Amino acid sequence: MLPFTVELRTGASVYEQLVYAVQRAIVSNQLSPGDRFPSVRTLSQELRINPNTAQKVVTRLVDQGLLVVQPGVGTLVAQLPESSQKERSELLLREVEQLVVEARRLSLTFDQVVEAVQSHWIRLSEMQPTHEREQVAAEEAVSE
Amino acid sequence: MLPFTVELRTGASVYEQLVYAVQRAIVSNQLSPGDRFPSVRTLSQELRINPNTAQKVVTRLVDQGLLVVQPGVGTLVAQLPESSQKERSELLLREVEQLVVEARRLSLTFDQVVEAVQSHWIRLSEMQPTHEREQVAAEEAVSE
DNA sequence: CTAACTGTACTATTATACCTAGTACAGCTA
DNA sequence: TAGCTGTACTAGGTATAATAGTACAGTTAG
Known part of the structure; x- marks a missing residue:
């Protein structure tokens, strides 16, 4: 059971839709800072998408500062970052x-x-x- | 000289960017209802894009009701259509x-x-x- | 009528992005 | 050690965008 909701539709790419769904969940506090974020493998299995797509999503969200990675441990939801x-x-x-x-x-x-x-x-x-x-x-x- | 401004950037497709540019021009009255809209061939030459891409743009805008075609004559800017x-x-x-x-x-x-x-x-x-x-x-x- | 324009409809090819599949490796922890 | 984590590769399949070229029917100016 994932800690946020996604509805994959046709039209936009899975990657874009998933990034948006997570952004939406974080911004609306469905995911709170410090919460564990599902692993790449869990994401790909639950959503039945390719692991590479799941990882691409995590990478994008880390770049945006919405997630933080602890190597070897997992990924956590970050504080809303300062925006430039x-x-x-x-x-x-x-x-x-x-x-x-x-x-x-x-x-x-x-x-x-x-x-x-x-x-x-x-x-x-x-x-x-x-x-x-x-x-x-x-x-x-x-x-x- | 086209009756509206376009700046083609990388990232989005030429088709999407051009549709948006025309929408923007019509909505801001840079193009007024009744104005002649450039022909598919003029568009493709001025913007140095493929005639098919230009035609796809026209087709999309006609579907949206922003342009009207007079067969054999040309394309005109329409009144802002009723939206559903x-x-x-x-x-x-x-x-x-x-x-x-x-x-x-x-x-x-x-x-x-x-x-x-x-x-x-x-x-x-x-x-x-x-x-x-x-x-x-x-x-x-x-x-x- | 003719010539020159208009939009539209095809076929075909190339390039790119997305998604998929599978494997491998390094870091952390129970 | 075993099992999890993120990350980095190589490939292949598919859909879309954009390209190029040709052809045809309708309208209009000469």
């Missing part, structure tokens, strides 16, 4: 623009987009693992 | 969530994300072609 100004600018320049372009293509209003962002922000804040964390008020999360 | 509820839901569910996950990975705040969305919304609103349109106040655009 460059990374943040890239996101705000490219991904946000793409979202805005898509939104306007679909004739959405600015307010609708902001509402959607807020809604997802709250949802991710609420995704605490049930066994060890208390609920966080939605309003508090948004104003963080 | 399904399309809008897909966007708000998937793309917005991906943006929120990325933003939290980089430790951005909710307010920073909203500010970035607003900034791009205004920028796209201001991108009118200089020869025929008046400036639109940024505040007005955001409240649309």
Whole structure:
């Protein structure tokens, strides 16, 4: 049983989908800093994917600073790393623009987009693992 | 001289980049409804890409309703089409969530994300072609 | 009508990325 | 020592992107 949820769909690569699923789990505290992350072999068996694909995912997440490796021991979930100004600018320049372009293509209003962002922000804040964390008020999360 | 700007980079496919560039141009009114869209052959020559790739782009944009074809005549920029509820839901569910996950990975705040969305919304609103349109106040655009 | 443009539909080839399969090795720990 | 960990290789199969070239039907300007 893996400590996070993945739904592999067609369209994007297994690699990209798995990286995203783990990012999502960490960012929403389904995986907490210090938690053990499944081994490459466990991942590949549970998800029935190739060990190389699983390892590629781990490598990518380590590069992003979301996982840390203890050689010979295993992989742990890291603290959310400091992000560089460059990374943040890239996101705000490219991904946000793409979202805005898509939104306007679909004739959405600015307010609708902001509402959607807020809604997802709250949802991710609420995704605490049930066994060890208390609920966080939605309003508090948004104003963080 | 093409009526929109494209910068082909490595990473994404030429096809995806070109579709996005045209979407961006239409959504920001650099291309206005009724404008002639370059022919497949013109596109392929100006951008030095294969005619098939150019045609694939046109086909995709026609499917999205952003371009309309007049057989034997050419391709025109369409009115922004009605979007289906399904399309809008897909966007708000998937793309917005991906943006929120990325933003939290980089430790951005909710307010920073909203500010970035607003900034791009205004920028796209201001991108009118200089020869025929008046400036639109940024505040007005955001409240649309 | 003719010529020159338009979009569209094919076949075929090459290059790249993704995924798969299998093997091997070094480090840590019970 | 035995069994786990991450990591590093070599290969092969498949899907997609991009390339090149040819052909055809519809529209329009001359």
